[in-house]
Amino acid sequence: MDPRRSLVFALALPSHRESGPPSLPVEVRALQADFRLLVNLCLREAIATNVTSRGKLSRFARSRALELRVTGPIGVAASEIALGLAAGHRKRLRRGIVARVPYVRTPFVRLPRTCFHFDPDTGKLRLSLRRGEWSSVTLAVSDHHRRVLADPRHRLTQMHVGPRGAVAIYARTPEPEYAPTSLVALDTNERSLDGVRVTSEGPAFVRILFPELRAIQAIHFERRRFLAHKKANDRRVGRVLLGREGRRERHRIRSRLHVITRSIIEQLATERAALVLEDLTGLPQPRRRGIYRKGSGGPLRSRTFRRRLSHWPQGELHRQLTYKAQDRGVPILWMSPYRTSRTCPRCGELSEHRSRVGPRFECRACGWTLDRQLNAGVNLGLAALRSTAGLGGLRLDPDALSDDAVSPLYPTAQHRRAREERTGREGEDRRRPPETAMPPI
Ligand SMILES: [Zn+2]
Structure with missing residues (x-):
């Protein structure tokens, strides 16, 4: 529909x-x-x-x-x-x-x-x-x-x-889907989308940063905690205020995501590129089931980490990308995220457990080393090229990538800090006119 x-x-x-x-x-x-x-x-x-x-x-x-x-x-x-x-x-x-x-x-x-x-x-x-x-x-x-x-x-x-x-x-009526001439594979992370862009001229790293989402979430988390503490004896009012705070956070995050996803899709459509994303729908939902390490029976990460994970708006990010891509005729290829962050894109060696990968991926077999998130993006791109016949003209050779040239693509989504939130005290400052504003007589 x-x-x-x-x-x-x-x-x-x-x-x-x-x-x-x-x-x-x-x-x-x-x-x-x-x-x-x-x-x-x-x-x-x-x-x-x-x-x-x-x-x-x-x-x-x-x-x-x-x-x-x-x-x-x-x-x-x-x-x-x-x-x-x-x-x-x-x-x-x-x-x-x-x-x-x-x-x-x-x-x-x-x-x-x-x-x-x-x-x-x-x-x-x-x-x-x-x-x-x-x-x-x-x-x-x-x-x-x-x-x-x-x-x-x-x-x-x-x-x-x-x-x-x-x-x-x-x-x-959506625009008809075009036949892509290039490909952008992005690994979805908490503060960024990272991966590669493969054109006929060769591959290059891309990275879309959105650190402001975490900043917004942190502000609202602090404020909710403050409100919960202050209204601990008045649950009725507390519930109303906390609900309002949560809605405000959701709206701010959602609006931020709209800016990011719109600029990504516009750029992809002008480049006639296909978008490759990880299909995260099969992953366990942290909020409902909790994340447990196999066999240990205890929670995998700290309480803070689990809270951050359950507030991570990747579902909303993917929803917006999907419907905007559909509207502009951008083809999306969904790839399984299985093992993408711990496979070597050069020789295919699988490192043991994700928790041992660390911030950088290092291959023990061939010595390949790369930022873990970019590495996952490279693997997504490789998987998409392997599975899609329509992209036959494109090649992704990991050795053609130079590690230091990460292009922060899509400039409109960049460097936008979270807007200062109201403290309720702005009026006090404004009522007192600044001394320099007086014209000389
Ligand atoms: Zn390797």
Whole structure:
């Protein structure tokens, strides 16, 4: 399925004859109430009968929609929302989280493509209530909205109308995947992506540094610890504050990752390069299972290390790279990370255990030595060239690489320090005007 994106619209302000905040017409509010009821009915049905198939639940939804005098496609849209909520509920139960059956409180309506018509020029959104019966809502449309909707790669698929505005959901047709002429293999690490770039002119090391992610995580960890300590006697307030702190951290990390991944993918697309990454999906999840050394029965690393590992946003990094690559037509090759950091790329010698590799990889058989993370990237590149016939023109000879020439590729993602966070004391300094700012009289 093509990735879905969304555009948020506010309701247009009422014309000068009316007064007060913008509001929805009565019939639209009635439709929202009916839709909410439909979602809740379908949700109960899905949980009570353990239905997970779209077909079965949509039949139920159509019959209920008929009773409520709402068009069938709207009923089907309600059943799809209910299926998603029911799946989330089952997941929580499976994980042993005590959860009540969800219940939708906010009235809203999700309209499938056949049930609305939107004119971006006037902002007029017409909604089908039932057979032959329409209502309309005016939305505030900006130039950005018009630009996005005029793009031929975008097509509207759904419209979500809530109490204060609407969200247009659209699909974007991805660019067709190109035939790569070069290759960039990257090993995913905590502070960097490291590896090689192989072009027809030969291989070179590349490294994308993002030390600011660790800095952001450290700041928020300290602050969470401070808050937990300060609010130890007030768990209700403590929970709210800690939750807010965690969300803020996630948003900052995510936004940083967007800058990094966008610049990587743009660069790859202009070079017509394929991206090689390690497929980390099969690795044990540190948060759920814990990492244990084989046979020892005890935790492998320190508590601090495990915390850092479980906060490592590699899943999000790979998710962003995947969908952005798909959008720009960049081919991604997923390689197994098995033994990549302890194999010699020159002679194939396998060193014993990863923990003995250290910061530098040293081959006992042939004397090859290289930074461990770059070494893993070289191995990923070699594995990709071995397994992909389409890259036959490219060669990766480890001896052609010179160790001291690591190019910090993708300059836009470089050297961006984490922004200073607010301390809550900025105002004090600003109120006192600096003495030099006074103009001489
Ligand atoms: Zn070797």
